[in-house]
Amino acid sequence: MKCPRCGREYEEIIPPFCICGAELELTYDYSSIDVKKWKRRIPGVWRYKELLPPVKKIISLREGGTPLLKARISEKLGVDVYIKDETRNPTGSFRDRLATVAVSYGLPYASNGFIIASDGNAAASVAAYSARAEKEAFVIVPRKVDKGKLIQMIAFGAKIIRYGESVDDAIEYAREIAKLNGLYNVTPEDNIIGLEGQKTIAYELWEEINPTHVIVPTGSGSYLYSIYKGFKELLEIGVLKEMPKLVAVQVDKCNPIAAEILGMEKECREIKALGLYVRNPVMKSRAVKAIKETRGTAIIVSEEEIDAGEKLLANEGIFAELSSAVVMPALLKLVESEFVEKGDKVVLVVTGSGLKTGEGGREKFSIGGTKLEILKILKDREMYAYEIWKALGKPLKYQAVHQHIRELQDLGLIEEAYRRGKRIYYKLTEKGARLVENLE
Ligand SMILES: [Zn+2]
Structure with a gap:
């Protein structure tokens, strides 16, 4: 790999930028690529080996070749929506x-x-x-x-x-x-080097549906850029006529790439979608270029919207990590603003599995033993936190009870009944009462 500006050579490690400041990018002899060969090979990253760096030995776990599913939400929105389920990769x-x-x-x-x-x-x-x-x-x-x-x-x-x-x-x-x-x-x-592997998703999408829009959860910007590079190479080879519009999705509290696209003040604080928590994305300039060149855009979603997105994906049968769930609220916004219209073929890239996030954020999905006990306790009368803690009568930190109360409120199962001095009394909501009844 030679720097196009100063001619400096790189072999072992290829940084995004040469010491001279020029952007480095791996290129291939595109005129010699015969895409018809691909069809005869098994699906996966190495199906596209002519467009990957040469290697002596392939270390593979059969990655790539992930399913592209037509989303049920298509019908409701009147737009063809597909989910590229990257959760099905080996890890x-x-x-x-x-x-x-x-x-x-x-x-x-x-x-x-x-x-x-x-x-x-x-x-x-x-x-x-x-x-x-x-x-x-x-x-x-x-x-x-x-x-x-x-x-x-x-x-x-x-x-x-x-x-x-x-x-x-x-x-x-x-x-x-x-x-x-x-x-x-x-x-x-x-x-x-590794981005070359990531770009193969673009080849897969092209082979399957040739999308008009690709919506990508964006932290470092590396996936969005990789997808861009993949499509760009297809354009170069001459098999693709028009680049799909690339849409970056970020969270309101950490939005360095989206802010640049939308001309806003950037912000970056810690968010629960940890995969999107990148303060200074190294690939920012490339991601921004990719979005602008494809006439794409950026969408900013809130953390509450991520929760809703997670449920919408779950409705499709996909268990996504929070960082991936942003694609659903982004899609709704794009449809509302008519950036996406009837006749378009939209791909939502679901980058990672919900199994990977571990407890923490997941608790809101489950009504565990303690929460259930709290619901049962509140069935008889309103109580404040300390009383609930006493009534539970088990070795549990007082703080933990507060946490459960907060989450039960988020779930809409309990609510504030009234306050007496500093004490907040809680009661079951209708939904909470129904749940307790059903469980008994
Ligand atoms: Zn250079």
């Missing part, structure tokens, strides 16, 4: 597309193993593919990371280092460690 996220290429390519350079900084999914993937390659994986993840992803990393035997607040800090730390130990760094913000 439950789109990052397996990255890991298979980055680990296969990096194998000759990884005598001491692989290293990656990630908010979770990429680390879990690289842990799996390193295990498959009989290599050590060093994963640098922020202190706050989804539990399910952490469990995966542990299961695959990765060496886990918790560092910093968001993935931005972890990236810098990984860079330092990679220098010291000569590990092969597959962090996409520092090595674009």
